[in-house]
Amino acid sequence: MADVYTASAVLLEGLVFRGHTSTGHDLVLDSSDGGGRGPTPMSLVVLALAGCTGMDVISILRKMREDVTGYEVQVRGERAREHPRIYTHVTVEHIVRGRELKEANVARAVELSATRYCPVSAIIGASGTVTHTYRIIEDSGVAATGADGG
Amino acid sequence: MADVYTASAVLLEGLVFRGHTSTGHDLVLDSSDGGGRGPTPMSLVVLALAGCTGMDVISILRKMREDVTGYEVQVRGERAREHPRIYTHVTVEHIVRGRELKEANVARAVELSATRYCPVSAIIGASGTVTHTYRIIEDSGVAATGADGG
Numbered sequence: 001m002a003d004v005y006t007a008s009a010v011l012l013e014g015l016v017f018r019g020h021t022s023t024g025h026d027l028v029l030d031s032s033d034g035g036g037r038g039p040t041p042m043s044l045v046v047l048a049l050a051g052c053t054g055m056d057v058i059s060i061l062r063k064m065r066e067d068v069t070g071y072e073v074q075v076r077g078e079r080a081r082e083h084p085r086i087y088t089h090v091t092v093e094h095i096v097r098g099r100e101l102k103e104a105n106v107a108r109a110v111e112l113s114a115t116r117y118c119p120v121s122a123i124i125g126a127s128g129t130v131t132h133t134y135r136i137i138e139d140s141g142v143a144a145t146g147a148d149g150g
Numbered sequence: 151m152a153d154v155y156t157a158s159a160v161l162l163e164g165l166v167f168r169g170h171t172s173t174g175h176d177l178v179l180d181s182s183d184g185g186g187r188g189p190t191p192m193s194l195v196v197l198a199l200a201g202c203t204g205m206d207v208i209s210i211l212r213k214m215r216e217d218v219t220g221y222e223v224q225v226r227g228e229r230a231r232e233h234p235r236i237y238t239h240v241t242v243e244h245i246v247r248g249r250e251l252k253e254a255n256v257a258r259a260v261e262l263s264a265t266r267y268c269p270v271s272a273i274i275g276a277s278g279t280v281t282h283t284y285r286i287i288e289d290s291g292v293a294a295t296g297a298d299g300g
Contacts, residue, residue, distance in 0.1 A: 003229050004227065004228050004229070005190075005192055005193045005196050005226075005229070006196065006224070006226045006227070007197040007200050007225045008225070009197070009201050009222065009223045011204065011208055011220065011221040011222070015205045017201050019200060020197075021190075021193040023182060023193045024186065027177070027197065029197070029201035029205075032173060036173060036174065038175060039171045039173050039175040039177065040171075041199070041202035041270055042155055042269060042270065043155045043157060043172060043175070044194045044197065044198040044201070045198050045270060045273070047157040047159070047169045047170075047171050047177065047194065048192070048194040048195050048198070050157050050169060051159050051167050051169060051190075051191040051194070054159045054161065055167070055191070058165065070161065071160075071161040072158060072159065072161070073167075074156070074158045075157045076154060076155075077154065077155050078153065078154050079153050079155070079269070081153070083266050084268055084269045084271070084272035086272050086273050087273065116233050117234055119192060119234045119236045120191055120192065120195060121234070122277065123195070123236050123237065123273060123274060123276075123277050123278075124273060126236075126273075126276035126277035127272065127276035127277075128273075
C-alpha cells in the first residue's frame with residue numbers, strides 16, 4: 001500500500017472542482033449549496049470510511065473462510081454545528097449476509113477494522129466518536145436455487 | 151449545509167465496492183492492491199481535503215473581490231508505517247492565479263480555511279499535522295489577449 005497519496009483539485013466554475021487522485025482517478029466535487037454536480041468533500045469522508053472498513057472486514061472474513069454472500073456498509077455522520085463542522089458522532093453498520101456465519105468471527109473482523117486496521121476510522125475517531133455495529137443475515141439459498149432452476 | 155451525511159458501500163467483487171453518498175452520487179471504490187477500478191478510500195480523504203479547503207478559499211477570495219482567474223489545490227499525505235496507517239504529515243498547496251491579487255488576502259483566506267472553516271483539515275489535523283502554503287501567479291492576460299485576437 002502506498003506510503004504517500006496525493007490529490008489535486010482544479011477550480012472549474014462556481015464551487016465545482018475537478019479532482020484527481022494519485023491512484024489515477026478523476027472525480028468532480030461540488031458544494032451542497034451548488035448544483036450538486038459531484039459529491040461534497042464531507043460526503044466523500046463518510047464514503048471513504050465505508051469503503052475502508054468494508055475492505056478490511058471482507059478481507060478478514062475471507063481469511064476466516066466465512067461464506068459471505070453479500071455485504072454492505074452503511075455510515076451515518078453527524079456534524080458539529082460550530083465551525084469547523086467536523087463529524088462528532090459517526091455510526092458504521094456492517095450488514096453481512098452469508099451461510100452459517102459465525103457471529104464471533106464477524107464481531108472480531110469488525111473489531112479489528114475499528115480498532116486496528118482502518119485508518120479512516122482512526123482519523124475520524126481522533127476528533128469524534130466512531131461506533132461500529134453489525135447485523136448478520138442468514139442466506140437461505142432460496143434465491144440461488146431459484147437461479148439454478150431458471 | 152447538511153448536519154448529517156450518510157454513505158453506503160456495497161460489495162461487488164474482490165475489494166471493489168459500489169459507493170453511494172447522501173448527496174446522490176455513485177462512485178466505485180477499490181483497493182490499491184486490486185485492479186484499481188476506483189479510487190482507494192485513503193485517496194478520497196486527501197481529495198476531500200483538497201476540495202474542502204478549495205471551496206473555502208475561493209469563496210473567501212470572491213467575497214474579498216479578488217480577481218482570481220485560476221485556482222488549484224495540491225495535497226500530499228504521508229501515512230504512518232504502523233496500523234492504523236493514518237496520515238501523519240499532510241501538506242496543502244494553494245496555487246492562486248489572478249490579476250493584482252493582494253497577498254495578504256490570499257494568506258488570510260488560506261488561514262481562515264485551515265484554522266476555522268475546513269472540517270476535513272480539522273479532522274485530519276486531530277491525528278496528524280496539516281500544513282497549508284500558497285503560491286500566487288500573476289495573470290499577465292497574454293493568453294486572454296491572444297484569445298481575443300484569435
